[in-house]
Amino acid sequence: MSIYMLCLVLFACGLYCILRKRNIIKIIIGIIIAEYGAHLFFILTAYRMQGRSPIYSVEADIKNMVDPLPHALVLTAIVIGLATTALIIAIAMRIYEKYGTFDITKIKELRG
Amino acid sequence: MSREHEKGMSLIVKTITRLTVGLILLYGIYIVSHGHVSPGGGFAGGVIIALSFIHLMLAYGKEVAFKRLSRTVASFFESLGAIMFLVIAILGFTGGYFFLNFIAKGEPFKLFSAGIIPLCNIAICLKVGAGLFGIFVALVLLKLESGEKK
Amino acid sequence: MxxxxxxxxxxxxxxxxxxLISLLGKKIKGLADIIGVISGLSLCVLSFYAVRLYNIHGVLTYSVGAWMPPIGIGMIIDGLSAFMLVTVNLVAFCVVVYSLNYMEKYTAKGKFYTLFFLMLSGMNGVIITGDMFNLFVFLEIAAVASYALVAFGTExxxxxxxxxxxxxxxxxxxxxxxxxxxxxxxxxxLNMADMGAVISRKGTGNIVLMVIILFLMGFGLKAALVPFHAWLPDAHPSAPAPISAMLSGVLIKALGVYALCRIFYNxxxxxxxxxxxxxxxxxxxxxxxxxxxxxxxxxxRLLAYSSISQIGYIILGVGLGTPLGILGGLFHLFNHSIFKSLLFLNSGAVEYTTGTRDLQQMGGLAHKMxxxxxxxxxxxxxxxxxxPFSGFWSKLIIIIAAVEAQxxxxxxxxxxxxxxxxxMYVKVLKYAFLGNLAEKWKQIKEVPIFMxxxxxxxxxxxxxxxxxLFANINxxxxxxxxENLLQGRKYAVMVFKGIRQ
Structure with a gap:
């Protein structure tokens, strides 16, 4: 049980980082941490007691495998996360180019 | 030493890159083409293939890497991969269903088996490899260009 | 089948x-426009056809790759999906036609269409899918494309x-x-219908409560409900006008309101x-x-804030849970898609000719445009x-429904x-279109034909x-x-009946 909680703690750390930090790069790192927390939690829902990795090979039987579906889903989620992160980093680099700073308190073109 | 060796990192890095980069590419191709019978597949293989080009770029500078795989070619392959995947999916309509595995499945654990899945792997590999290389290039060149302006 | x-x-x-646009758009000039209009038009026609098919055959289900749900991914068109498809694709077609002229001033028109259609396929996917994770994937496709579209001008x-x-x-x-x-x-x-069946069998425990809170935050952020609305007034005005129309008109509804309703009700x-x-x-x-x-x-920016306010009406109507309330909410959803995208396209037209978005600098534009x-x-x-206009009827229904529900x-x-x-809108009209024409706008012309x-x-x-609202069309x-929302968890029964056929 505690291991599930730890994933949620990781997720909460990421959220704290997103909401509290002022540096754009740190916010992006916060997003990545929160993402990993969610992915780890999803992977953990697959676990069965004494399960082995769900790889089908010639000699193995299908008993005692962990649930393979969340692995596939998390792989998809990781790919999506990669795309989002790359896009956000590109935007952050453009922001640095225009404003010359990573500090969000100094980037105030828009109000409210 | 030819002119293309003037830029980039030191001689040691370049020599080792020259020796390994082909192997990395080959390993990526193995992961892709063997993806349906062992762990791996289009995404993992595509990433490894992209890494081989990124490796080249890091060691030798962007000119050498672009000679192997230019930006327009990369973006062409990216679109081609996506279109290929979609065409494979649409061809499933010949059997009545979208994404139907319409080719004979063959025996498990043989290279030529599993119907459309190897083809899908190749399409995904093109998309992911070219896409990842494109992302890397876009981020690096953006930095280089803004650095030059200052 | x-x-x-x-x-x-x-x-x-x-x-x-x-x-296709990203592959060929650069090489052949004008091809991007042609492909764009053809796909937009065919989607629009198909969505009306889907309504007709739904009324003839009942719920349409499709199992991708011949894998039967709940194991494979199921795609479902029921009344609500058909309704949303019409809304999304109708607005999308108008926006494509509009951007034929409007996007001329940007250099990368091909990239714009690529991102636009990726966003559209994400939204259509969210609407037709019957699988929970597939919904997440399509939601992300639409969302990532829209992030890129907001940054399109790179100012x-x-x-x-x-x-x-x-x-x-x-x-x-x-x-x-x-x-x-x-x-x-x-x-x-992961199948939504199956999930509904399992939840009604196992009952709603603490985990489901947690899920409700998470979904409320997640989809609330997508739909820009008030505690989570901070991004919308920045993001929607900053995008090019056709994209603002798409974002405000349909994206927040397809990703936020539709997904919220579908998951909470069904x-x-x-x-x-x-x-x-x-x-x-x-x-x-x-x-x-x-x-x-x-x-x-x-x-x-005014329009963007007003979007949040109108989304509030929709959520109020749907949240009432009475037949009349849901009808009003959905009707307002349709109306809001139409008039909000119209207003955003309008603001785009004003910006196209005058180059400003500040209401205080405009005035008397109705004479010239x-x-x-x-x-x-x-x-x-x-x-x-x-x-006589559509917005009146939907608001009236929502208010009547609220009164009826005490x-x-x-x-x-x-x-x-x-x-x-x-x-708020009298203010817009007064400052932008009515009144005396300012001296510096003497030279402006009406916008091009497609706009x-x-x-x-x-x-x-x-x-x-x-x-x-007339009986036949209604x-x-x-x-x-x-009806689809009202039947609640009977959704599962209905979907599986469709699959077995």
Missing amino acids: GASNIIPLFVVIPLAGAF KHELEAAFKYAVMGTMGSLFVLLGIAFLYGYTST VIGVSPLISSILMFMGTLSMVVAGLLAIGQWDYK PVTGATGLIGSMSIAGIP KFAYAFWAALISILTLA KLSMSTLAIICMVGGVL DVFLNRAS
Whole structure:
């Protein structure tokens, strides 16, 4: 049980980082941490007691495998996360180019 | 030493890159083409293939890497991969269903088996490899260009 | 099986359009426009055809790759999906026609169309899918494309807005992903219909409560309900006008409101708690955003705040949970898509000719731009709820439904904000279109033909929108959609009946 909680703690750390930090790069790192927390939690829902990795090979039987579906889903989620992160980093680099700073308190073109 | 060796990192890095980069590419191709019978597949293989080009770029500078795989070619392959995947999916309509595995499945654990899945792997590999290389290039060149302006 | 073969086309056509444009668009000039218009038109026609098919055959189901749900991915068109498909694709087609002229001033038109169609395929996918994780994937496709589209101009404020939007949107997606993980752990299935069946068998425990909170935060962020609305007033005005129209008109509804309704009504099952939370959040958004909107001087920013306020109406109507309330909410959803995209296209037309979005600098533009002025008038009157226009009927239904359900306070606020909306749009009309023509705008001309065409189409739909309430049309279109929500968890029974056929 505690291991599930730890994933949620990781997720909460990421959220704290997103909401509290002022540096754009740190916010992006916060997003990545929160993402990993969610992915780890999803992977953990697959676990069965004494399960082995769900790889089908010639000699193995299908008993005692962990649930393979969340692995596939998390792989998809990781790919999506990669795309989002790359896009956000590109935007952050453009922001640095225009404003010359990573500090969000100094980037105030828009109000409210 | 030819002119293309003037830029980039030191001689040691370049020599080792020259020796390994082909192997990395080959390993990526193995992961892709063997993806349906062992762990791996289009995404993992595509990433490894992209890494081989990124490796080249890091060691030798962007000119050498672009000679192997230019930006327009990369973006062409990216679109081609996506279109290929979609065409494979649409061809499933010949059997009545979208994404139907319409080719004979063959025996498990043989290279030529599993119907459309190897083809899908190749399409995904093109998309992911070219896409990842494109992302890397876009981020690096953006930095280089803004650095030059200052 | 024959009729349901059209279901995957809603994803295939925009995806094919997007990648064909990115593959060939640069080489052959004008090809991007042609592919764009053809795909937009065919999607629009197909969505009307889907409504017709639904009325003949009942629920259409499709199993991707011949893997039967709940094991494979199922795609489903029921009344609500058909209704949303019509809304999304109708607006999308008008926007494509509009951007033929409007996007000339940007250099990368091909990239714009690619991202646009990726976003459209994401939205269509969210609407037709019957699988929980597939919903997340399509949601992310649409969301990532929209982040890129907001940053399309790469100006200072656009980048800032896009960053804000991307961070908030990613947070929303993470909440949704975590919610899906909890639900998968609880029900061991991903098919939405099957999930609904399992939940009604196992009962709603603490885990489901947690899931409700996570989904409320996740989809609330996507739909910009008030505590989570901070990104919208920046992101929507910063995008190019056609994209603002898409974002405000349909994206927040397809990703936020539709997904929220579908999951809360058909999967988890609506309880009095959820219902009261939805109504409260709806009213809160309505009031707060309405008050904030009236002080804005930026044309597009005002429209963006007003979007949040109108989303509040929709959520209030849907949250009431009575047949009339849901009908009103969905009707308002349709109307709001039409007139809000019309108004955003209008603001784009004003910006196209004058180059400014500041209301204080405009004035008397109706003399020089008769079509823009007239369509702007129609859109504003419709959103403010002046009788013959469509907006009036939907707001009336929502207020009547609130009174019927004994929620007098909510009805009162809805009526009050309606007056506030009128004031807000009278201000727009007064400063932008009526009054004396300022000296510096003597030279401006009316916008090009395609922009006029798409604005007039939307304006006509606004004018005749009330027709949807007539018995015959109501039965095949709106009523079917609200019936789908009302049946709650019987959704599972219905879907599996469709699959077995």
